[in-house]
Amino acid sequence: MSLDCVRLSGALGAEVRGVDLAAVDEPLFEEIHRAFLEHHVLVFRDQKLTPEQQIEFGERWGELHIHPIVPHLKGYPPILAIVNLGKQRAITEIWHSDVTFAETPPMASLLYAIDVPEAGGDTLFANQHAAYERLSPGMKALLDGLRAVHSGRGLGAATGKAEEWQLQGQLHPVVRTHPETGRKALFVNLAFTVGFEDMTAEESHPLLHYLCRQAVTPDVTMRHAWRKGDLVMWDNRSVQHYAVHDYGDAARTLHRVTVIGDAPR
Numbered sequence: 001m002s003l004d005c006v007r008l009s010g011a012l013g014a015e016v017r018g019v020d021l022a023a024v025d026e027p028l029f030e031e032i033h034r035a036f037l038e039h040h041v042l043v044f045r046d047q048k049l050t051p052e053q054q055i056e057f058g059e060r061w062g063e064l065h066i067h068p069i070v071p072h073l074k075g076y077p078p079i080l081a082i083v084n085l086g087k088q089r090a091i092t093e094i095w096h097s098d099v100t101f102a103e104t105p106p107m108a109s110l111l112y113a114i115d116v117p118e119a120g121g122d123t124l125f126a127n128q129h130a131a132y133e134r135l136s137p138g139m140k141a142l143l144d145g146l147r148a149v150h151s152g153r154g155l156g157a158a159t160g161k162a163e164e165w166q167l168q169g170q171l172h173p174v175v176r177t178h179p180e181t182g183r184k185a186l187f188v189n190l191a192f193t194v195g196f197e198d199m200t201a202e203e204s205h206p207l208l209h210y211l212c213r214q215a216v217t218p219d220v221t222m223r224h225a226w227r228k229g230d231l232v233m234w235d236n237r238s239v240q241h242y243a244v245h246d247y248g249d250a251a252r253t254l255h256r257v258t259v260i261g262d263a264p265r
């Protein structure tokens with residue numbers, strides 16, 4: 001059997017048609033896994049999932065992550081409820097890959113739309129293999145072996161959990177090799193990366209901002225316009241994302257299940 005996949009941009013993403021995520025057998029799961037590695041972002045429309053079913057599908061990919069800072073859905077520790085906190089308090093309207101301040105950041109996130117605005121509230125995704133591959137040989141040589149510091153302090157402060165949040169920062173390679181495909185990807189983001197190992201803040205800042213700009217230029221992105229019942233999953237090892245807050249006070253609720261990954265190398 002082969003999956004019915006429709007590509008969503010030149011750079012990444014595919015809509016997978018005709019799949020009920022509450023009833024995925026092993027051969028179908030293997031097809032979905034292959035499509036995930038090929039397209040990096042998969043969109044499944046018209047799903048009807050209970051929290052238990054979303055958790056069950058998430059567990060097919062690996063152990064689920066319990067977020068250290070953001071509160072979970074009551075009764076369901078592996079589910080983060082992403083709700084409209086207002087534009088001023090939005091913590092996801094910035095390019096990022098999930099929880100990169102952890103020692104083993106998530107490999108995948110699975111976001112399910114419970115309630116979405118009539119218009120707006122799209123999510124953008126950017127392909128970090130494409131962003132890396134077009135860098136010059138000189139820049140690639142400079143980044144080879146360089147490690148960046150990732151910190152959750154900004155997120156802790158934004159969510160009022162600064163005191164509870166003890167992490168000092170985590171070192172990860174600036175260029176990581178995808179553990180399943182062997183492809184290289186840029187692995188720095190504006191939300192959590194704060195500088196480079198053995199460099200001052202002044203030295204780090206221009207390089208970090210150059211790389212973060214290169215990471216998300218329009219030609220490496222796709223944009224998802226949500227409908228209720230969509231489940232979108234992305235590969236945090238090869239993709240950054242950005243939640244656009246352009247919907248004022250409208251209700252927007254999504255449930256996220258996050259799968260633990262390995263230590264970036």
Ligand SMILES: O=C(O)CCC(=O)C(=O)O
Nearest residue numbers: 082092098122123243256
């Ligand atoms: O709300 C969204 O569209 C994306 C949420 C997000 O950025 C995240 O779960 O990390």
